[in-house]
Amino acid sequence: MVASRRAATRGASPALVTGIRTALAVIGVALTGVLAALGVASAHMARRVVTPASRVPDTHILALDTGAQTITLSRTPDTELPGRYGLFTTGTADYVKVGSVLAEDARSVTRKLLTHVGSTSRLSPDAAFSGWYYSHPEELHLPFSPELIGSAVGPCPAWLFPAGEGDTWVIQVHGRGTNRAECLRAVPLFHSLGITSLLVSYRNDGEAPRSRAGTYALGATEWRDVDAAIGFARRRGATRVILMGWSMGGAIALQLALSSAHRDIIAGLVLDSPVVDWRLVLDYQAGLLNVPPLVSALAIEALQHDWASPLTRSGAGIPFDRLDALARASELRHPILVLHSDDDGFVPSDASHDLVVARPDLVELQVFDVARHTKLWNYDQDRWARSITDWLGRHDLVGE
Incomplete structure (x- = not known):
């Protein structure tokens, strides 16, 4: 079998042999690149999982009516919820309480302010909607x-x-x-x-x-x-x-x-x-972020092992079975x-x-x-x- 392959190769034209070798080299480089990209993406996802998260803005303040004490937010699955909530922002206040939805359309919701906001107050547009409601024990x-x-x-x-x-x-x-x-x-x-x-x-x-x-x-x-x-x-x-x-x-x-x-x-x-x-949660969140299942699987696998901790920055393997x-x-x-x-x-x-x-x-x-x-x-x-x-x-x- 080996001899026949060698014979076939000897009988092939030099151009064909060169073309085959070039194609194999290109495929090898491409596979290496794909594997490297998968590794980078998986390491990035793994780091996100274990890194303590800072609060990320998830809505925008579209309007603030200090006379009526209402606030209009961009519409999201959270900001349209009935009930009372908190809103993290920056400016003259870092946290305000909001109450029921007073008006809504396809892109926005207007809610009652439960924290008084003065006429000279200024709130930055970027904000984070929260279920905390109370922010300090004295409240x-x-x-x-x-x-x-x-x-x-x-x-x-x-x-x-x-x-x-x-x-x-x-x-x-x-x-x-x-x-x-x-x-x-x-x-x-x-x-x-x-x-x-x-x-x-x-x-x-x-x-x-x-x-x-x-x-x-x-x-x-x-x-x-x-x-x-x-x-x-x-x-x-x-x-x-x-x-x-x-x-x-x-x-x-x-x-x-x-x-x-x-x-x-x-x-x-x-x-x-x-x-x-946790594996169910991480797979679900990867889907929300359009992370390919292979990348998610590689990230979870890496997080489990001590040898991967320099890449994941987890300090040690995470025992998903025990969790x-x-x-x-x-x-x-x-x-x-x-x-x-x-x-x-x-x-x-x-x-x-x-x-x-x-x-x-x-x-x-x-x-x-x-x-x-x-x-x-x-x-x-x-x-x-x-x-x-x-x-x-x-x-x-x-x-x-």
Whole structure:
């Protein structure tokens, strides 16, 4: 066979042989280029996943009527939502509250301002729409104290809102790219039920200390800082701890339920728009950004390995298998309430539905529509509060 190929080659014209060699060389260069491009794109995506995100403008202020106290925003799936929200901007105010939609057309929505904006105020056009609503603890008009939680990376700031007899606590865990102010919305409800609230920070969130790599581990390391907060609560008299996680905070809460040294006092989990399976979320977000599936797969593969960490800048491999609460559903031991919108738009609700199927004995899912990601309180506060209150009551978790 080899001899026949050699003979065929010897019989070919020099021009043909040269052409074949040139074509092979071009193909080789092209393949190298494609592989290099895939590698660069995958590394870029991987870095985006683990790099703490700064707030990115997602809407524009089109008009500001300080007489009528209204604001007109470019229309997006978020800015058209009913309810009350926050708006991050720059200028004479860095954050304003907005209320109901007063008028709308194909390109814009006009909403009521709930923060007074004076006639001489100037707001920059670029703004970021938010479900936070409250931005500072003083806005709740409830007693609170600033605290520091000792963790392996250093002291992590927290806010403590005492309530009831102090034996039942809820520890609130914020999501990716935000901070503990995201959780302020939930404090009045828990306070009314006699449950002390502790709103915590964790490594690399902009308030807690920075880890050596300075990047997120998607819950694989951050849970240890929140575990230290459970220990803090225990030392302060807590005998039952409820974990409430928002988005990536849900992934952190699930890791605590699986791995915490204080699992004996964890009484249950409340998860708002949670990440249950990171691979599903990353694939979904890659699709939204029109990232080819191969690039997404390569990025997730690279993030899993220590050898790729210089490229991904993750500091270490991220254990996606360990973070997959759906695959580990049989290990769960605590009752879980999941609140998730099927129109989340950022973290698909599929894994939340699947978690109920996997553990119907432990997991209850309240499905919302339209409400979008972590904006369930804003969209339908009454239903959100009723769902949590009823669930706490059924599990005898209302404070004394």
